[in-house]
Amino acid sequence: MRLGMNIVVLVKQVPDTWAERSLKSSDNTLDRESVDAVINEVDEQAIEAGLRLIEAHGGEVTVLSMGPDRASESIRKALSMGATKGFLISDAALHGACVMQTATVIAKALSTMEWDIVLTGGESTDARLAVLPALLAEATGAAQLTQARKVTVEGSTVSVERVNEAGYSVIQASTPAIISVLEGTNEARYPSFKGIMAAKKKPLQTVNLGDLGIAADEVGLAHATTAVTSFENRPPRQAGAAVKDEGDGGVKIADYLASRKLL
Amino acid sequence: MDLSLSEEQVALQQMVRDFVDKDIAPYATAWDRAESVDLAIIPKLGDLGLLGLTIPEEHGGSGGDTLAYCLALEELGRGDSSVRGIVSVSLGLVTKSIVGYGTPQQIERWVPGLCAGEMVGSFALTESGSGSDPASLRIRATRDGEGWRVSGTKMFITNGTWASVVLLFARTGGEGSRGITAFLVPTDVEGLTRSTIHGKLGLRAQATAELVFDNVYLPDEWRLGEEGRGLSIAMAALAKGRMSVAAGCVGLARGALEHALTYAGQREQFGKPIAGHQLVQELLADMAVEVDAARLLTWRVADLIDRHLPFATESSMAKLFASEVAVKASGAALQVFGGYGFIDEYPVGKLTRDARVMTLYEGTSQIQKLVIGRALTGINAFG
Numbered sequence: 001m002r003l004g005m006n007i008v009v010l011v012k013q014v015p016d017t018w019a020e021r022s023l024k025s026s027d028n029t030l031d032r033e034s035v036d037a038v039i040n041e042v043d044e045q046a047i048e049a050g051l052r053l054i055e056a057h058g059g060e061v062t063v064l065s066m067g068p069d070r071a072s073e074s075i076r077k078a079l080s081m082g083a084t085k086g087f088l089i090s091d092a093a094l095h096g097a098c099v100m101q102t103a104t105v106i107a108k109a110l111s112t113m114e115w116d117i118v119l120t121g122g123e124s125t126d127a128r129l130a131v132l133p134a135l136l137a138e139a140t141g142a143a144q145l146t147q148a149r150k151v152t153v154e155g156s157t158v159s160v161e162r163v164n165e166a167g168y169s170v171i172q173a174s175t176p177a178i179i180s181v182l183e184g185t186n187e188a189r190y191p192s193f194k195g196i197m198a199a200k201k202k203p204l205q206t207v208n209l210g211d212l213g214i215a216a217d218e219v220g221l222a223h224a225t226t227a228v229t230s231f232e233n234r235p236p237r238q239a240g241a242a243v244k245d246e247g248d249g250g251v252k253i254a255d256y257l258a259s260r261k262l263l
Numbered sequence: 264m265d266l267s268l269s270e271e272q273v274a275l276q277q278m279v280r281d282f283v284d285k286d287i288a289p290y291a292t293a294w295d296r297a298e299s300v301d302l303a304i305i306p307k308l309g310d311l312g313l314l315g316l317t318i319p320e321e322h323g324g325s326g327g328d329t330l331a332y333c334l335a336l337e338e339l340g341r342g343d344s345s346v347r348g349i350v351s352v353s354l355g356l357v358t359k360s361i362v363g364y365g366t367p368q369q370i371e372r373w374v375p376g377l378c379a380g381e382m383v384g385s386f387a388l389t390e391s392g393s394g395s396d397p398a399s400l401r402i403r404a405t406r407d408g409e410g411w412r413v414s415g416t417k418m419f420i421t422n423g424t425w426a427s428v429v430l431l432f433a434r435t436g437g438e439g440s441r442g443i444t445a446f447l448v449p450t451d452v453e454g455l456t457r458s459t460i461h462g463k464l465g466l467r468a469q470a471t472a473e474l475v476f477d478n479v480y481l482p483d484e485w486r487l488g489e490e491g492r493g494l495s496i497a498m499a500a501l502a503k504g505r506m507s508v509a510a511g512c513v514g515l516a517r518g519a520l521e522h523a524l525t526y527a528g529q530r531e532q533f534g535k536p537i538a539g540h541q542l543v544q545e546l547l548a549d550m551a552v553e554v555d556a557a558r559l560l561t562w563r564v565a566d567l568i569d570r571h572l573p574f575a576t577e578s579s580m581a582k583l584f585a586s587e588v589a590v591k592a593s594g595a596a597l598q599v600f601g602g603y604g605f606i607d608e609y610p611v612g613k614l615t616r617d618a619r620v621m622t623l624y625e626g627t628s629q630i631q632k633l634v635i636g637r638a639l640t641g642i643n644a645f646g
Contacts, residue, residue, distance in 0.1 A: 077274065080274060192278075192312045192325070193275055193312030193316060193325040193327055193331070193335075194312050194320070195312075196274045196278065197271055199274075
């Protein structure tokens with residue numbers, strides 16, 4: 001492999017995982033306005049993985065996101081962590097896009113760049129589909145290395161530890177490769193104040209569907225392959241059962257846990 | 264007038280908030296019980312650039328304006344005043360004084376390491392017999408050839424046992440404010456003994472020390488600023504230091520409010536959350552107003568400093584008000600928590616203890632009132 005890698009990290013801006021989240025009753029899509037927006041948590045670990053790879057091997061990290069204009073905040077944060085440049089796909093016509101459309105659009109954007117590795121989080125906390133990396137591998141023809149907890153590169157060979165039910169398997173592929181990482185892969189760094197100041201001057205390119213040569217009437221909620229037909233808010237939390245300890249508290253707790261198949 | 268923050272200031276605020284939530288707040292009770300923070304927090308503060316705020320990058324600092332510094336201190340104060348104090352003293356009092364008055368050699372020797380958190384600084388002004396009246400300090404440095412010999416004791420020195428460098432104020436001349444000179448003393452110097460002061464009411468996780476100088480030799484190149492100008496260096500540092508304490512107090516009081524709000528929403532009495540009781544709402548509303556008022560007074564000082572305008576009286580006003588708010592708000596939060604607030608498994612008891620020193624150190628509330636009164640009347644009521 002030539003000196004230095006081109007790494008693209010896919011980042012999704014999601015509603016704050018810890019906030020009360022809801023769908024909009026008008027079109028059953030995610031209500032993004034009423035809660036704080038943050039980087040999908042495991043995507044931060046994908047950024048960290050990318051930064052560590054270029055720190056070890058040289059190269060550049062491009063952060064790519066598809067979302068409303070304010071998704072640029074998440075890209076800016078990734079830049080302040082140390083990424084090299086940002087790329088935002090933002091178009092009102094993408095509102096309500098399904099994962100198939102998302103994969104098509106991102107694959108198209110990737111086709112405009114030079115890259116060796118695409119890194120992303122294993123799933124987003126708002127949609128929880130976890131299929132985007134596989135779809136992208138299919139669309140781009142790159143190797144698919146998903147559910148990774150460790151990523152190493154030697155020459156043009158990428159190795160990951162892929163978590164499975166029994167433990168992990170080591171999987172290798174030649175670049176180009178699409179890699180998704182799991183929670184716990186690493187501890188994402190905080191942006192430093194210098195990083196925050198430097199991010200201001202880093203390039204962030206925003207494109208729309210027209211720039212990517214995609215017709216607006218092929219995408220969006222009306223053309224989505226999946227649809228949310230109805231939803232209900234989560235029922236309010238029920239009061240828990242009180243267990244009185246009459247010398248047998250331990251047994252009662254054990255019985256309770258066993259009844260929930262937790263023991 | 265525009266009070267909105269820049270994108271970078273918001274990003275800094277968010278970064279420190281995340282850092283506090285993950286790396287400080289979860290450990291604050293344990294550090295309080297152990298009477299020491301985990302010292303690994305210091306290089307982390309350095310890595311994030313928090314020990315180099317406002318210091319030019321060419322000296323190893325991370326730049327930024329005074330408001331950015333206040334934003335960071337508020338967030339740290341919300342998490343743990345012991346950590347906030349490390350920054351206020353090492354960066355606010357020591358590093359800034361070195362940059363302001365040091366020779367290029369002194370700056371090169373100390374500032375990059377202090378900004379990186381590889382070392383911390385301590386500010387040795389107070390003595391057992393001189394607190395509010397620092398001009399009466401007694402520790403004496405006498406001429407010895409090209410240098411000086413210093414003997415005496417400094418008291419209640421923050422970061423004292425952790426520090427690599429002490430900014431020492433010693434008497435080199437006659438009585439009064441013009442007889443004091445500042446020195447930068449490496450703490451591995453022969454003849455310096457440092458001991459931790461235990462049994463503090465609050466800020467228990469911070470090292471507070473007694474420093475005993477026994478005939479310690481100080482080469483003249485350790486002198487900071489001119490001979491006899493030490494007290495003006497100290498006073499200039501403390502004028503800004505009052506703003507930094509105020510910013511920390513805003514954070515402490517805001518933390519108290521946040522804890523009280525959460526708890527009042529969860530705790531039920533008389534069949535509903537106590538947040539729905541009017542007298543509890545009164546406590547919460549007063550806290551919210553006072554936190555905001557304290558913050559605005561603090562931001563005004565930052566604005567004056569960044570525009571190179573006089574700020575000393577406003578800094579005393581901010582420190583006076585914010586420190587009293589910290590005491591009051593933490594007490595009100597404890598009241599909201601009721602009996603649970605009295606137990607250190609809950610965070611508000613520690614806040615009341617940490618808050619109490621805020622009206623005492625870096626100028627008591629009474630001293631601040633004398634500073635403000637002098638500015639108003641033109642009459643010096645000190646002494």
